[in-house]
Amino acid sequence: MTVRARYRFAVHGIGTAPRSRLLMTARCLTPDCAWTLAPTDDEDAGNAACLTHAGLNPGHDEYARGWSDVAQVRRLEAL
Numbered sequence: 191m192t193v194r195a196r197y198r199f200a201v202h203g204i205g206t207a208p209r210s211r212l213l214m215t216a217r218c219l220t221p222d223c224a225w226t227l228a229p230t231d232d233e234d235a236g237n238a239a240c241l242t243h244a245g246l247n248p249g250h251d252e253y254a255r256g257w258s259d260v261a262q263v264r265r266l267e268a269l
């Protein structure tokens with residue numbers, strides 16, 4: 191008896207899941223500074239918080255910024 195398997199490749203796409211939000215975080219890179227930005231979905235407000243921290247603390251001019259979301263993979267064509 192022969193068993194046959196048929197495989198077919200389908201095109202998939204990936205994007206932010208419908209119920210997910212893109213969140214921004216930031217951390218001051220000045221040595222001995224522990225300032226961090228709480229996750230926010232408002233990028234302008236996040237950048238403004240970094241600018242405010244820099245304005246209040248001369249020399250604190252480099253930040254590690256990150257964005258995260260929940261990604262969802264979806265099949266883009268029917269099999």
Ligand SMILES: [Zn+2]
Pocket residue numbers: 218219220223224225243247250
């Ligand atoms: Zn700082």
